[in-house]
Amino acid sequence: PGRQSYSIALIPGDGIGIEVIHAGQVVLKHLAKAIDTFDLSFEEFDWSSARYKKEGKYLPDDALEQVRRFNAIIFGAVGAPDVPDHISLWGLRLALCQPLQQYANVRPTRILRGTTSPLSNCPRGDLDWVIVRENSEGEYAGHGGTSHIGQEWSVATEVSIFTHHGCERIMRFAFETARSRPAKHLTVVTKSNAQRNGMVFWDNVAASVAKDFPDVKWEKMLVDAMTTRMVLKPKSIDTIVATNLHADILSDLAAALAGSIGIAPTSNLDPTRKNPSMFEPIHGSAFDITGLGVANPVATFWTSAEMLRWLGQPDAADLLMLAVENVTDSGIKTQDLGGNAKTVEVTEAVCAEISKLT
Ligand code: NAI
Ligand code: MG
Numbered sequence: 001p002g003r004q005s006y007s008i009a010l011i012p013g014d015g016i017g018i019e020v021i022h023a024g025q026v027v028l029k030h031l032a033k034a035i036d037t038f039d040l041s042f043e044e045f046d047w048s049s050a051r052y053k054k055e056g057k058y059l060p061d062d063a064l065e066q067v068r069r070f071n072a073i074i075f076g077a078v079g080a081p082d083v084p085d086h087i088s089l090w091g092l093r094l095a096l097c098q099p100l101q102q103y104a105n106v107r108p109t110r111i112l113r114g115t116t117s118p119l120s121n122c123p124r125g126d127l128d129w130v131i132v133r134e135n136s137e138g139e140y141a142g143h144g145g146t147s148h149i150g151q152e153w154s155v156a157t158e159v160s161i162f163t164h165h166g167c168e169r170i171m172r173f174a175f176e177t178a179r180s181r182p183a184k185h186l187t188v189v190t191k192s193n194a195q196r197n198g199m200v201f202w203d204n205v206a207a208s209v210a211k212d213f214p215d216v217k218w219e220k221m222l223v224d225a226m227t228t229r230m231v232l233k234p235k236s237i238d239t240i241v242a243t244n245l246h247a248d249i250l251s252d253l254a255a256a257l258a259g260s261i262g263i264a265p266t267s268n269l270d271p272t273r274k275n276p277s278m279f280e281p282i283h284g285s286a287f288d289i290t291g292l293g294v295a296n297p298v299a300t301f302w303t304s305a306e307m308l309r310w311l312g313q314p315d316a317a318d319l320l321m322l323a324v325e326n327v328t329d330s331g332i333k334t335q336d337l338g339g340n341a342k343t344v345e346v347t348e349a350v351c352a353e354i355s356k357l358t
Contacts, residue, residue, distance in 0.1 A: 004038040006311055009070040009276070013092065014049045015285025016295035017076020023297035023347040024074060024304050030351040031320055034358040038313055043070070049080035049088055058091035064099055067276060072307050074300075075280040081287050090142070098136060100275040102268035103166065104173045105133035107251045107282065108306070112298070114329035115259040115337050119231065126235040127258055130181065132174040133247030135268055137166045138198075140244040160243075162198040167205035173271055174241035175213040181238060186218040189226050189242035189250065202243065226250060230257060255282055262296030262336040265303035267310060279307040293342045296334040298324055301350060323353035 008028075012021035025042055032040045045066070052058045058078075060066070067073055078092045079085055096102075109131065111117050111124040119127075141161035148154045171188075178186035188206045192199035203220060210218050221229065223246045229236065230253060242250055255264035264282040281299030289295055301324050309317040327349045333339030334346060341349075 003036065004312070005041070006038060006071040007041050007043070007069070008307075009067050009073045010042050010044045011047050011073060011092075011096075012044065012076040013047070013078040013285065014080050014088075015077060015287055015290040016283075017078070017285050019290075019293070019295045019343055020281060020297045020300040021074060021076040023343055024300035026347055027297075027301055027320070027350050027354070028304050031316060031354055034354050035316055035319065037316065038311075047092055049078065049083050052083060052088070052091060053080075058088070059095055063096070067096065067100070070276050072276050072311060073278040074303070074307065075278050076300075077281070077283060077285040079285040079287075094140070094142075096278060097268050100268075100278065101136065101270045101272070102275070102278055103134070103136040103169060104267075104269045104271055105135035105247070106177070106267045106269060106306075107131040107133065107247070107254070107264065108302075109251070109254040109258045109264060111258050112263060112328050113325040114327075114331065114333070115263070117257055117259060119234065119257060122234055122257075129234075129237050129254060130177055130239045131247055131251045131254060132170065132177055132239065132241040133251065134166065134170040134242070134244050136244075137161045137163060138244035160195075160198050160245075162201050162243075164201075164205065167202050168209060169271075170241065171206050171209040172212075174239065175209055175216050175218070178216045178218070178239035179213060183238035184216050185238040186216055187226070187237060187240045188218060188220050189223050189240060189246050190220050191223050191246070192220075193222060199243075206241075223250070227253060230254065251282060260296060260336040261299075262334060263298045263302060265299055265306050267303070267306045269310065277307075277310055279303045279310075293344065294335050295343050296336050297343050297346055298328065298334075298337075319354065319357060320350075323350050323357060326353050326357075 012018040078088045110128040139160045143159040143161050144157040146156045190199050190203050192203050255261045261283045266282045268278040305317040305320040332341045332349045
């Protein structure tokens with residue numbers, strides 16, 4: 001087959017999102033040039049809080065049609081100090097993920113070479129997890145309302161939605177993910193002791209899907225107990241599936257336990273491949289370090305590797321991760337990992353390493 005060509009939509013967004021996405025583009029262009037199995041073309045979109053403040057909207061009306069033309073989307077972060085977070089999140093990130101049916105959010109976590117976990121006595125191989133997050137409903141379904149605003153009896157509801165369709169497809173995806181890994185082990189995170197409707201339903205769907213995966217060992221675990229297990233027995237965990245809210249929280253904890261939120265990648269996948277999937281670093285726009293040139297670009301590099309893997313370029317993905325880990329191992333790290341390198345120095349070092357390896 002000839003060279004594959006992929007078109008990528010870049011949505012840098014706000015704050016350090018812009019800095020790390022540009023670093024990611026530099027590395028991806030360099031990688032595509034260094035190995036000649038594929039080509040990448042990029043188009044950048046200015047969908048951001050700056051646009052919202054100017055025009056009152058994060059997205060143009062035809063945003064979904066525009067991004068559907070691409071093979072994949074790379075997203076930075078959204079969030080500005082002077083826009084409420086629920087406006088920015090629903091205005092941009094969720095406005096893309098939900099209609100594009102990116103129902104599986106996948107968050108691999110491990111300790112990269114040359115970095116350390118804040119857990120004492122946690123060797124690198126002991127923390128190697130994949131968190132699968134339900135990304136289309138649950139607590140973030142947007143179902144609820146606010147009434148009698150300003151009265152003493154004002155009231156707000158936030159209803160979690162668990163559909164059979166939604167639970168079944170994420171469980172199936174999670175069992176398949178667990179099956180693809182050596183441990184073949186899945187932990188289904190729940191809170192069915194306290195939440196006796198939606199979470200019991202979630203557990204029941206897990207148990208019925210499990211019947212199709214006799215080769216995968218699986219168990220249920222309450223989300224509160226899961227936090228202590230992640231800290232105290234990291235080696236006992238492999239693949240995790242959790243609701244939108246639970247996995248949101250557990251994956252930030254996972255990223256911190258693996259060394260820094262500045263390295264953690266996430267993929268918003270439409271496993272049916274009817275829509276483009278969206279790849280992003282887990283972190284936000286980090287106003288506290290915006291403009292200083294110290295944002296860690298590794299999360300975006302790892303995210304880019306996950307995108308290449310999804311697009312069918314596993315060798316390129318492996319090469320990129322090898323280059324990234326050679327760089328962290330050599331001590332070229334940003335301040336969140338205890339180093340003093342700038343974003344651009346890490347980026348240049350990864351490009352140089354790719355050249356050396358090819
Ligand atoms: P954050 O992830 O932006 O920052 C948390 C802490 O981690 C900060 O101290 C920051 O400096 C540090 N940090 C994050 N990424 C880093 C990197 N690449 N290198 C070095 N240090 C890094 O979360 P925070 O502060 O709660 O939120 C800031 C804004 O970002 C808010 O508006 C929030 O809503 C938004 N946000 C957006 C997300 C998204 O677009 N997916 C995800 C999380 C937050
Ligand atoms: Mg989060």
